[in-house]
Amino acid sequence: MTVSYKDLGLVTTRSMFARAMEGKFAIPAYNFNNMEQLQAIIRGCTESDSPVILQVSSGARKYADSTLLRYMAMGAVEMVKDSGARIPIVLHLDHGDTFELCKSCIDSGFSSVMIDGSHHPYEENIRLTKEVVEYAHSKEVVVEGELGILAGIEDKVEAEKSTYTRPEEVEDFVSRTGVDSLAISIGTSHGAYKFKPKPGEQLPPLRFEILEAVEKRLPGFPIVLHGASSVLPEYVDMINQYGGNMEGAVGVPEDQLRRAAKSAVCKINIDTDGRLVVTAVIRKVLAENPKEFDPRKYLGPAREELIEMIKRKNREVLGSAGHGEEIAAIEEKD
Ligand code: G3H
Ligand code: 13P
Ligand code: ZN
Numbered sequence: 001m002t003v004s005y006k007d008l009g010l011v012t013t014r015s016m017f018a019r020a021m022e023g024k025f026a027i028p029a030y031n032f033n034n035m036e037q038l039q040a041i042i043r044g045c046t047e048s049d050s051p052v053i054l055q056v057s058s059g060a061r062k063y064a065d066s067t068l069l070r071y072m073a074m075g076a077v078e079m080v081k082d083s084g085a086r087i088p089i090v091l092h093l094d095h096g097d098t099f100e101l102c103k104s105c106i107d108s109g110f111s112s113v114m115i116d117g118s119h120h121p122y123e124e125n126i127r128l129t130k131e132v133v134e135y136a137h138s139k140e141v142v143v144e145g146e147l148g149i150l151a152g153i154e155d156k157v158e159a160e161k162s163t164y165t166r167p168e169e170v171e172d173f174v175s176r177t178g179v180d181s182l183a184i185s186i187g188t189s190h191g192a193y194k195f196k197p198k199p200g201e202q203l204p205p206l207r208f209e210i211l212e213a214v215e216k217r218l219p220g221f222p223i224v225l226h227g228a229s230s231v232l233p234e235y236v237d238m239i240n241q242y243g244g245n246m247e248g249a250v251g252v253p254e255d256q257l258r259r260a261a262k263s264a265v266c267k268i269n270i271d272t273d274g275r276l277v278v279t280a281v282i283r284k285v286l287a288e289n290p291k292e293f294d295p296r297k298y299l300g301p302a303r304e305e306l307i308e309m310i311k312r313k314n315r316e317v318l319g320s321a322g323h324g325e326e327i328a329a330i331e332e333k334d
Contacts, residue, residue: 088324
């Protein structure tokens, strides 16, 4: 069965990005895999009046079941309505790697997809991205492309080995593919081990000069920052204190993300920080209550802590708090 995102009450990123660019803030894209994470994202964003991008990886789609996931997103929209709040919600495919996967998401109600062709040679990245854009735009769905490779712990690649985006390629890529936004590589990476500083050494700053060069070549074009978790030390410490071992976990300092959010970066991707919060709280509750076996007793507190983290990020880091109702009103007018 084919379903349009419009029938689910979802919106695209168009108005969000236009407003974020103008207002010098960024829209949060939080990944989710299960009900508690989705509830926390929705509550965190409604309680801080923030627009939100619900982000689903192909792994998450397999984990949660693609049909169930569609109904969960629909449920999220209804939950917001019932609460009396008005925030715009996007359902986005994170790191789509094939045309077929992107098409399947578009046909099942996603309003935005990423086609990540960054690991392909340049011309193949263009061909694949363009193919997805043509299909997506025929359904009024928006597309995020990527230039430059982010290192990721999943690939056993170290952060130092990222391939930074080459600003001299961005105009050609955007004009030939027709993408609506572009993810770039400026020194962030996926996962919880983003940098490996030697003892006493400072973290390397993000390569803002690359971002500035991209902005000059693509004035007003929405840029996306992946790998943007801060790997919040309080939760890493909590995990280590309650039986985990995440020595050396380190992320992007929040002041750098704040700086990025004020630039052409309109979307900031956060997955790892949410995972850390959930894991830390579950470890703590179970360590302190060894007889507990009711999942609500540990998933519930994890969810509450995640809501607080999301509210704080929206307010203090992304600056998206307070813009939810305003963008929902723009969407309703259009
Ligand atoms: O960028 C990757 C996201 O954090 C999703 O990760 O593929 O493990 O769901 P995943
Ligand atoms: P983090 O691993 O830094 O949370 O990045 C998530 C991401 O980029 C999802 O696409
Ligand atoms: Zn990513």
